[in-house]
Amino acid sequence: MSTQAEVEALLAQHGNGAGWVPLARAITKIENNPPWDIALPVPTRPVHTIGITGPPGVGKSTLTGRLIEAYATAGARVAVLAIDPSSPITGGAVLGDRLRMETYLMGRNDVFVRSLASRGSHGAIASSTRNVARLLELSDSFDVILIETVGAGQTEVAIAELADTIALVTVPGLGDAVQAIKAGLMEIADLIVVNMADRPGVPETLRHFRLTLGREVPVLQTVATEGTGVEKLRDELDKRWAALGQNGALQSVRTRKRAREAALTAEAWTRALADELVDEHDDLHTAVKRILEEAARRWSA
Amino acid sequence: MPQNAIKVVVAKPGLDGHDRGAKVVARALRDAGMEVVYTGIYQTPESILRAVLQEDAAVLGLSSLSGAHMEYAMELCELLRENGREDLLFLVGGTIPEDDAAQLKKFGVSEVFGPGTRTDEIIDYINEHVAVAS
Amino acid sequence: MERVVADEVLDEERIKKWRDGRLAKDYERIPPRQEQFTTLSGIPVGDIYTPEDVKHVDPAADIGLPGEYPFTRGPHASMYRGRPWTIRQVAGFGQAEDTNGRYKFLLAHGETGLSTDFDLPTLLGHDSDHPVYGREVGKIGVAVDTVVDAHVLFDGIPLEEVSTSLTINASAAVALAMYLIVGDERGIPGSKLTGTTQNDILKEYTAQNEFIFPPLQASQLVVDTMEYGAEVMPRFNPLNACGYHIRDAGATAVEEVGLTLSAALCYLELAQQRGIEPDRLAPRVSFFWNVHNNFLEEVAKLRAARRLWARLTRHRLGCTDPRSWLMRAHCQTSGVSLTAQQPLNNVARTAMQALAAVLGGTQSLHTNSLDEAFAIPSEEAIKVAVRTQQLILHETGAADVVDPLGGSYYVESLTTQIEEEASELIRRIDEMGGMIGAIENGYANQLIADSAWEQQLALEKNERITVGVNDFVDDDNSLAGIELFRLDPGVGERQRARLAEVKRSREERRVADALRALEVAAHDLHRNRMPFIEEAVRARATVGEICNVLRSVWGEYQPSTVF
Numbered sequence: 002m003s004t005q006a007e008v009e010a011l012l013a014q015h016g017n018g019a020g021w022v023p024l025a026r027a028i029t030k031i032e033n034n035p036p037w038d039i040a041l042p043v044p045t046r047p048v049h050t051i052g053i054t055g056p057p058g059v060g061k062s063t064l065t066g067r068l069i070e071a072y073a074t075a076g077a078r079v080a081v082l083a084i085d086p087s088s089p090i091t092g093g094a095v096l097g098d099r100l101r102m103e104t105y106l107m108g109r110n111d112v113f114v115r116s117l118a119s120r121g122s123h124g125a126i127a128s129s130t131r132n133v134a135r136l137l138e139l140s141d142s143f144d145v146i147l148i149e150t151v152g153a154g155q156t157e158v159a160i161a162e163l164a165d166t167i168a169l170v171t172v173p174g175l176g177d178a179v180q181a182i183k184a185g186l187m188e189i190a191d192l193i194v195v196n197m198a199d200r201p202g203v204p205e206t207l208r209h210f211r212l213t214l215g216r217e218v219p220v221l222q223t224v225a226t227e228g229t230g231v232e233k234l235r236d237e238l239d240k241r242w243a244a245l246g247q248n249g250a251l252q253s254v255r256t257r258k259r260a261r262e263a264a265l266t267a268e269a270w271t272r273a274l275a276d277e278l279v280d281e282h283d284d285l286h287t288a289v290k291r292i293l294e295e296a297a298r299r300w301s302a
Numbered sequence: 303m304p305q306n307a308i309k310v311v312v313a314k315p316g317l318d319g320h321d322r323g324a325k326v327v328a329r330a331l332r333d334a335g336m337e338v339v340y341t342g343i344y345q346t347p348e349s350i351l352r353a354v355l356q357e358d359a360a361v362l363g364l365s366s367l368s369g370a371h372m373e374y375a376m377e378l379c380e381l382l383r384e385n386g387r388e389d390l391l392f393l394v395g396g397t398i399p400e401d402d403a404a405q406l407k408k409f410g411v412s413e414v415f416g417p418g419t420r421t422d423e424i425i426d427y428i429n430e431h432v433a434v435a436s
Numbered sequence: 437m438e439r440v441v442a443d444e445v446l447d448e449e450r451i452k453k454w455r456d457g458r459l460a461k462d463y464e465r466i467p468p469r470q471e472q473f474t475t476l477s478g479i480p481v482g483d484i485y486t487p488e489d490v491k492h493v494d495p496a497a498d499i500g501l502p503g504e505y506p507f508t509r510g511p512h513a514s515m516y517r518g519r520p521w522t523i524r525q526v527a528g529f530g531q532a533e534d535t536n537g538r539y540k541f542l543l544a545h546g547e548t549g550l551s552t553d554f555d556l557p558t559l560l561g562h563d564s565d566h567p568v569y570g571r572e573v574g575k576i577g578v579a580v581d582t583v584v585d586a587h588v589l590f591d592g593i594p595l596e597e598v599s600t601s602l603t604i605n606a607s608a609a610v611a612l613a614m615y616l617i618v619g620d621e622r623g624i625p626g627s628k629l630t631g632t633t634q635n636d637i638l639k640e641y642t643a644q645n646e647f648i649f650p651p652l653q654a655s656q657l658v659v660d661t662m663e664y665g666a667e668v669m670p671r672f673n674p675l676n677a678c679g680y681h682i683r684d685a686g687a688t689a690v691e692e693v694g695l696t697l698s699a700a701l702c703y704l705e706l707a708q709q710r711g712i713e714p715d716r717l718a719p720r721v722s723f724f725w726n727v728h729n730n731f732l733e734e735v736a737k738l739r740a741a742r743r744l745w746a747r748l749t750r751h752r753l754g755c756t757d758p759r760s761w762l763m764r765a766h767c768q769t770s771g772v773s774l775t776a777q778q779p780l781n782n783v784a785r786t787a788m789q790a791l792a793a794v795l796g797g798t799q800s801l802h803t804n805s806l807d808e809a810f811a812i813p814s815e816e817a818i819k820v821a822v823r824t825q826q827l828i829l830h831e832t833g834a835a836d837v838v839d840p841l842g843g844s845y846y847v848e849s850l851t852t853q854i855e856e857e858a859s860e861l862i863r864r865i866d867e868m869g870g871m872i873g874a875i876e877n878g879y880a881n882q883l884i885a886d887s888a889w890e891q892q893l894a895l896e897k898n899e900r901i902t903v904g905v906n907d908f909v910d911d912d913n914s915l916a917g918i919e920l921f922r923l924d925p926g927v928g929e930r931q932r933a934r935l936a937e938v939k940r941s942r943e944e945r946r947v948a949d950a951l952r953a954l955e956v957a958a959h960d961l962h963r964n965r966m967p968f969i970e971e972a973v974r975a976r977a978t979v980g981e982i983c984n985v986l987r988s989v990w991g992e993y994q995p996s997t998v999f
Contacts, residue, residue, distance in 0.1 A: 020385070021352075021355040022355055022358075022386055022387065025355060025356055025357065025358035026358055028358060033305055033306045087337075088333075091333050091334065091335050092335040093332035093333060093334060093336050093338070094307075095328055095329070095338050095999060096337060096338065096340075097997055099339055099353065099357075100339075100340055100342040100997050101994075103341065103345075103349065104994050106352075110348070110352065113356055114353075114356055115356055115357060116339050116357060118307065118337045120305065120307065121305070316556070316569065316571070317556035317557065317559075317562075317572055318556065319640075319644055319645025319646050319995075320644075320645070321645060322685050322888050326888055326889060326892045328999065329889055329999055330892070340999075342995050343645055343995050344995065346568060368556060368572065368575060368576050369572075369575040369811070369923070370571055373571050397809060397810055397811070398810075399810050399811065400913070416776050417774075417775065417776040418776055418777055420895075420896050420906075421892065421896060422896060
């Protein structure tokens with residue numbers, strides 16, 4: 002059975018009331034196979050997929066935990082994908098986000114949390130993560146999907162930008178945390194969350210973002226450890242989802258992002274091919290020639 | 303980068319706070335290329351089950367140094383059976399006397415690792431006994 | 437006899453000559469056993485130590501005399517020539533009467549002070565009828581729900597004569613009140629009670645994980661107990677600043693000293709901010725150290741800790757009372773060093789660690805039992821542990837001279853080095869805002885986790901040998917016929933029944949009023965909560981009820997996520 006078929010079968014099992022196990026298994030299948038082996042249908046009932054990202058140490062997992070609580074209390078069924086980097090040397094990973102969210106999950110059997118290690122190239126993980134989110138949409142078991150990543154590197158940007166809404170989390174002050182964001186995340190953020198807003202430096206930070214991003218990008222304040230501002234964040238996210246629901250806005254956002262996803266997948270495919278074929282003795286001309294020939298051969302097969 | 307990796311949940315049930323061993327094992331498993339979800343301390347059997355099911359873990363490592371290992375491990379064996387995950391490689395580590403270890407294995411625990419276990423023993427055991435998912 | 441005069445002066449040049457000549461020749465014949473010799477803190481150990489190595493150590497200012505600042509040689513002048521250290525074996529399991537029985541056994545066998553271990557629900561502010569944690573009742577310590585249990589625990593024990601150490605932290609304030617009230621209800625005034633509550637909450641966040649509330653609120657509660665103790669139980673030590681757990685969690689000897697003294701400073705400085713002079717509280721701060729495997733390092737560590745604390749209290753806190761400078765310590769042999777393999781070896785390990793504690797000048801000592809790697813000690817094993825201490829006292833002569841290793845070139849050199857490195861660690865922690873800052877930013881946890889990892893690596897790479905585990909291995913795991921202790925499975929139910937009875941017969945109105953008053957007081961971090969806790973305990977409120985009130989006001993601390 003192809004990966005595609007296996008995933009569909011597991012999804013069906015879950016749909017028939019078999020619980021988390023087949024759904025989790027299906028996610029594993031997506032994780033363990035290249036994104037170009039899977040082509041999930043477009044969900045007929047789209048679910049708000051929210052990317053939560055930002056530099057380390059800003060309290061993202063705590064904030065995500067609180068947000069889960071806020072959504073679940075309002076009756077929404079929540080799914081969370083928490084992505085942590087794999088060690089480039091050993092290939093292993095310690096997936097620590099679940100731990101940080103767990104206090105807010107205690108006793109909640111209705112929230113689905115899955116930790117994913119960012120294996121492979123940034124293009125591959127971004128596409129795979131999108132596929133996992135798509136799978137969750139197709140399952141019809143969730144009303145909101147949160148994707149949490151750490152950092153501002155290529156991988157995190159790639160994963161985040163495929164979500165419908167991207168929330169960038171930072172802390173007050175104009176230090177490293179804020180400077181780190183400039184590397185690519187600023188441009189794609191749909192809203193900014195200044196967490197730990199009980200610390201000094203909030204007014205300057207708000208002004209900084211207003212100057213850099215303009216007034217269209219909402220900037221919110223939270224104190225995740227106390228839960229302050231989280232309901233407002235949820236409401237702002239819901240407002241944005243409602244707005245996307247008007248006049249085909251979601252359609253156009255998703256189409257644009259699907260194009261981006263396709264580019265990332267293509268890049269990953271080519272990269273995998275290059276890793277496979279290119280030899281340390283090859284010069285550029287030889288390398289490209291070999292890739293093009295093999296690519297053509299495989300694609301027509 | 304390998305496509306597959308062995309997913310392990312390392313958990314500490316109940317009120318026992320001795321996490322030196324659990325953390326050392328988590329780190330060692332990561333260095334051996336596995337993906338480790340460490341649930342932290344103060345977990346209940348339900349929260350551990352939920353982690354195992356949602357993470358589609360191949361291995362569960364339960365760490366207990368407070369004498370309540372029998373109750374927690376046995377309850378988890380039951381829950382895993384009820385939820386169709388008897389295939390899980392269920393390992394228990396900590397201050398477990400030999401008699402208890404034998405009983406645990408009869409009940410469904412795959413292996414018990416007592417004090418002084420080297421991390422490479424655990425890693426080898428997992429590599430030998432886990433059928434890596436594809 | 438004629439005095440022999442040496443041919444050459446024993447100076448740096450002469451020693452170098454010896455090293456490059458005679459020593460090098462020895463190594464040519466017989467290479468050194470290891471490439472590098474280090475203590476467990478990673479401090480390099482040289483081949484020989486000479487007067488050159490202690491040139492910078494001042495015999496008057498740094499070494500001094502016992503009973504005098506900076507107390508390097510001991511807190512008291514006569515030390516064990518007068519009063520031996522207290523043999524204080526921790527005991528606790530099942531219900532209060534079970535532990536009471538173990539107390540009497542130990543006292544009959546020569547123990548001279550009591551020490552109590554509580555079960556996890558009690559330690560973490562839960563009652564025995566907790567729907568989830570009830571299964572842990574009585575397993576690793578005694579179950580105490582109300583002061584009624586405390587009465588049973590100390591039944592038949594003359595509290596005005598015997599000192600008790602209560603090994604409890606997050607809920608220590610409740611235990612302290614219980615001890616006072618048990619005495620009071622028996623007609624023994626607080627001023628006659630002696631002993632300790634461990635009550636060092638800061639080490640819980642980094643090492644033992646037995647916390648409830650967030651660090652700041654919990655530390656303020658510690659200050660409450662210290663202030664209260666100074667007033668109503670002036671001979672009792674409300675705080676026992678601990679290195680033991682930090683060490684067993686993986687820290688090095690240097691980290692053990694640095695982190696523990698930082699915590700002790702934190703409480704005293706918080707008190708200072710509340711207008712309480714350190715001199716009022718410092719004389720009743722006691723310490724609890726680990727005694728681990730590297731014999732000489734442990735001796736040096738205890739001496740270094742004493743000297744560093746004396747200097748910190750005098751110069752940093754500005755204490756003028758010499759009793760504030762004086763460190764009194766309890767030691768326990770390292771639990772984590774015990775092996776399940778060839779458990780009889782543990783008797784030898786414990787004996788050597790205990791000897792280090794004595795040569796280091798401890799005031800009280802717990803020796804681990806050989807079966808403690810597996811279970812609560814059996815009677816046979818705990819007896820051997822007690823005898824070990826009696827052997828040291830009566831058979832080895834080690835207790836007949838005060839600080840016999842003082843003046844040893846190696847020990848003095850190492851004492852100074854540990855003091856310097858620990859001092860440096862304290863300075864780094866200061867930069868983070870003190871111990872609470874070092875907890876909140878994860879620094880302390882990461883430090884300990886990294887040391888634990890390093891030790892595991894050294895073990896697995898066979899860079900360090902643990903006899904019976906990575907060398908001299910065989911199949912012998914026998915306990916020489918010692919039967920492991922098994923807890924009676926009926927304990928939980930019996931305790932729940934007793935708790936139900938207490939709840940039935942107490943005055944509910946009084947309990948409710950007391951808890952409400954405590955809740956109000958809890959909002960003011962500079963107000964002493966102890967009188968309110970005392971009233972609640974008198975009314976027979978439970979540990980869980982009291983802690984739940986505090987939880988509702990202060991919240992619960994989320995465990996560290998550091999690796």
